[in-house]
Amino acid sequence: MGFAGKKLCIDLGNEKSTITPLSPDDARPLIGGKGYAAEMLLENTKPGIDPLGAENVIILATGPITATRIPATGRMCFVTKSPLTNTYNDSHVGGHFASEMKHAGYDYIMIKGKSETPVYIYIKDEDIQIRDATSLWGKDSFAAEEAIKNLHNDRRIRVASIGPAGENSVRFACVNIDLYRQAARGGVGAVMGSKNLKAIAIKGSGFIEIHDVDTFDKYVKECYKAIEEDEGLYTMKRWGTGRSVIWSSYTSLYPTRNYQSSTFEGAEKLAGEEMERKIWIKRKACFGCPIHCGHLAVIRGDSKYAGAVVEGLEYETTALLGANCGVDNLEAVTYANMLCDKLGLDTLSAGGTIAWAMECYEKGLITDKETDGLKLEFGNEEALIEMIRAIAYRKGLGDMLAEGTRRASEKIGGREFAMHVKGLELPGWAIRAAPSMGLAYATADRGGCHQRAWPISFDLGSETPDGKIVERFAPHGKAYPTKYQQDITASLYSLIACDFATGTIGVDRYIALLNAATGWDYDREEFMKTGERIWNLIRIYNIREGLRKEDDSLPDRIHTDPLPEGPAKGRKLSSEDFGIMLREYYEVRGWDENGVPRAETLQRLGLAGKSF
Amino acid sequence: MTHRAIVVDQMKCNGCQICEIHCSRIKEGKVWPEASRIQIFPFFPGLDIVVVCQQCENPSCVDVCPTDAFFRDEETAAISIDSEKCIGCGACAEACPLGAIFFHPENGKAVKCDLCGGYPECVKRCPENALEYRMTPFDATANPSEIAQNMKKKLVIVE
Structure with a gap:
């Protein structure tokens, strides 16, 4: 319930595809979406592989509430080892591919191996074909999507494709969906290109079962009302x-x-x-x-x-x-x-x-x-x-x-x-006027990313989750709010929710909806802890792939060049201040001074035994 | 006979599929876009064409049905299908200029908009007010691709 119930694994090397059942019980400790995909990445790749080699995998992940009628749940993520950072990467994208994928019956699609010649994957429910894409290779993303739709004579096929940049292994190549939606960050497109995979086209004819429809409907109604009434x-x-x-x-x-x-x-x-x-x-x-x-x-x-x-x-x-x-x-x-x-x-x-x-x-x-x-x-x-x-x-x-x-x-x-x-x-939120954002970038699980935590609002005066007001340019007290947001986002990205609705719908309602959809009994505490578990699991993966404390750092410019103008004129974030923030962060995370999770932290999160 | 139908302002559609979600909920009891009687077809470069039966005055679907499965609802004037009689041959879908007759993903029989007995759910739910339930004297003539081409021409979009 909530889940479609199947995982699909396609090996482009031997052109074999396998469908295995996905038990919601297996997914539960990590919810699904990003969390469960991170574990799949950890378990299905060897340490130190070349992100652009045949050993890397791409995992298309949806969540237990994807393709339901909860507002703003059309998102999915592509999880892979990034050719840009050589660490974990999940790249989220909206549009209509995620819902189509679940209607086709799959929560996860994992692509491994490498094809000898250009191919695209066509999936219609249980019909899975690896098809020749020689004539598509070299085409731009728009043309490739159109060509595939025309070839199958179906406008309602959803296509995830790469353009010439992906084919040419540009390390920040994206995957294009519905023409203008992108799983953009971290170079998933280059990984697809390295596998000689031009596109994945999908069409589904099924539906998703909901465990408790009445409760579910009640909360969905609340969501709609909240969205309608939220002036923000x-x-x-x-x-x-x-x-x-x-x-x-x-x-x-x-x-x-x-x-x-x-x-x-x-x-x-x-x-x-x-x-x-x-x-x-x-x-x-x-x-x-x-x-x-x-x-x-x-x-x-x-x-x-x-x-x-x-x-x-x-x-x-x-x-x-x-x-x-x-x-x-x-x-x-x-x-x-x-x-x-x-x-x-x-x-x-x-x-x-x-x-x-x-x-x-x-x-x-x-x-x-x-x-x-x-x-x-x-x-x-x-x-x-x-x-x-x-x-x-x-x-x-x-x-x-x-x-x-x-x-x-x-x-x-x-x-x-x-x-x-x-x-x-780095994305489009500068640091020197809101130092917390620097900490968020330096510690984000996929490198310089604004979507794991956005603590700017705390710097600008909003109350932190533990009921405090932090001093904007001081280094102290920034760690906990950042950690809190990272944990909760990790859980929400495992549902998979959209940033633009989470504030309005609220975490408690999401938990209620998750429970109604799946039949689970998550509460807020467990939801938060699961986020922390996911965050630490990804940390383990990143350390395994060679991440060191020095990598949790910011560009020199942030430390040395004061802002030349604007309301934060003259501000910079000194290395000392940043060092304090990072130390506090490791502390609240239960990591040692090198940013490695302590044994007791992993024990507490049920991750003991996961090796770096 | 004058008739009412769901009239679409195609430029207003944002492609969200909320109409499909609610149509399938009403008709099938679950969120099941492939079983929806109203469907959105995306066209390059980003146009979303809504396809829903216009309940034509001179319906070509009715004429071609080999089992006489079609009938006009007395109350709403909606053209409806007796699923007992339908054999899923597809002649009606072929004959419809708009392509507004779909096939049920499970039993393969023809399904189409029956106006929900005069209170169409999709019209109520569309967040963009792109759908309107009103009298229309026009029979469907163009297919979705032609509608999209026409829009592109008006927008001066050259490929």
């Missing part, structure tokens, strides 16, 4: 994540010109309000979601970018492809966004890497010789667009940038302003 969600429904652009820049949180500043003078031109006025023509939603935060953007008229169509732009994209590259032309950023989707690049890492290259160019580390005369300066929208193409096809300088900021900076210098954590380029 009005802006999300209207402007999507673009609602945060102006506020973020005003608060010094909007990364600008490779994080040199956190206030962007052109923020208003990239805001959701501006998109509503200029480019949006309709709204887009994931399966069963009444929040519908997505928008379809079309560039029309006599613009040189006319004809560009993309879903978005999301806040993160405006921050990384826009402000961080110094570009304030909304139409250009829209076009760049579309190009990233089409060619299969993560807009965040692409923006982060290009911004780093722009700074290198301005500082002379990259010259006209490498760029072939291209003026790779901040604010040059043509250079931004050219570099996206160059990276996706690994042409010229793009070949080096396709390795990501960390590897590129190890090669040519500029490490002190290479804005990444563990190799994953």
Whole structure:
């Protein structure tokens, strides 16, 4: 109940697929979704494997409440060893693939091995085919999705595909779903490409059983009411994540010109309000979601970018492809966004890497010789667009940038302003105006990620989960709120819930819904503890893969360069202060001074015996 | 005879499938999009085309049925199917210009919108108000692909 009840394993090496039953009892200690997938990754891969080798696996994970009618549960995640960070990666994506996958009868699909020639996987309920994709190889993501739908003559097939970037092993290549939704972060697309797997197409005709329908319906009704009445969600429904652009820049949180500043003078031109006025023509939603935060953007008229169509732009994209590259032309950023989707690049890492290259160019580390005369300066929208193409096809300088900021900076210098954590380029929330976010990035399970904890609100004055108010720029007291959010998010991502609904629906309601769907008897304490268990399990995996304390760190710029403008002008996060935060964090986590979980912590969480 | 039907504002649809969720709940007692009598078909570049029976005045589906399984509801004027009579041959689905007749995923018989006895659940639930239950003098003529092409033309989207 809640679960579809089956796991599918496809070995591309010998073209064999096996269906095994999934017992909800097995999933229960880790809920499902991200948690159970993390354990699958731990158990199905050998330590130290090459993420782009045949031994790596990709796990498509849904949760026990996916494809039910709880609002905002259309999400799923792709779990794999990341070629960008060499550690754990789960990349979440909305759209309609997750629900289709569960309707086809699968909670998990694990893909292993490597095909000799390009293939795509076609799944229609229990009919599983590994089909030739020679004619699809080289096509962009949009064209590949269209070709597959046409081939099977079914518009309702859902397709997860990679573009040329994934084929060319760009380390931050994404997986594209429903044209404009991406499992973007950490390079899942490159892993697919390394397996010669162009796409996974799925169609399901089943349904999900609910354990206690009456109770379930009662809580779903409450969810809908809460969503309708929550005034805070009005802006999300209207402007999507673009609602945060102006506020973020005003608060010094909007990364600008490779994080040199956190206030962007052109923020208003990239805001959701501006998109509503200029480019949006309709709204887009994931399966069963009444929040519908997505928008379809079309560039029309006599613009040189006319004809560009993309879903978005999301806040993160405006921050990384826009402000961080110094570009304030909304139409250009829209076009760049579309190009990233089409060619299969993560807009965040692409923006982060290009911004780093722009700074290198301005500082002379990259010259006209490498760029072939291209003026790779901040604010040059043509250079931004050219570099996206160059990276996706690994042409010229793009070949080096396709390795990501960390590897590129190890090669040519500029490490002190290479804005990444563990190799994953930082997202669009700057640190120096909200130091807690630095701790969240440094300790996130997949590298520089804003979705594991977002403690900025505590720095700005919200009460912490233990009822305290922290001092914004002081290092103390930041560890517990961050840990709390990480734990609860790990559990919610195992359901799999969406960030934009969790605040409104509330954890208690999610637990009630989980219990009604599955017949379990989770309470808040167990739910929290499960999150902590998942977090520690992933830590074990990461340590096994070579993660050390030094990796829980931030780019030098955060410690050395004070913010040049805005309300947090002059602020930086000193290494000493960061050291205090990290020490406190290890302490509240029950980890030793090297960030390794103590035996008693693992014992308490029921993880004793898991080896690093 | 004048008739009412579910009229769709295609530009308003965001593709959320909430109509499908509730249609299948009413008709089948569970969330089961493949068994829904209203279905959304995604078209490049991001258009969502809603397909639901327009209850035509001159319905081609009725004419071609070899077992006379179709009948018009006296109360709502909805064209309905007697599932006892339906043999699942698919002639009706073939004849419908809109493609608004679907096949039940379990028994393979034809299913279509019957307006829920005059209180269509999908209309009530659509979060975008893209569906309206009102009188329409038009028979269905275009298929989803043609509707999408037409929208693209109006939006000046060139592929």
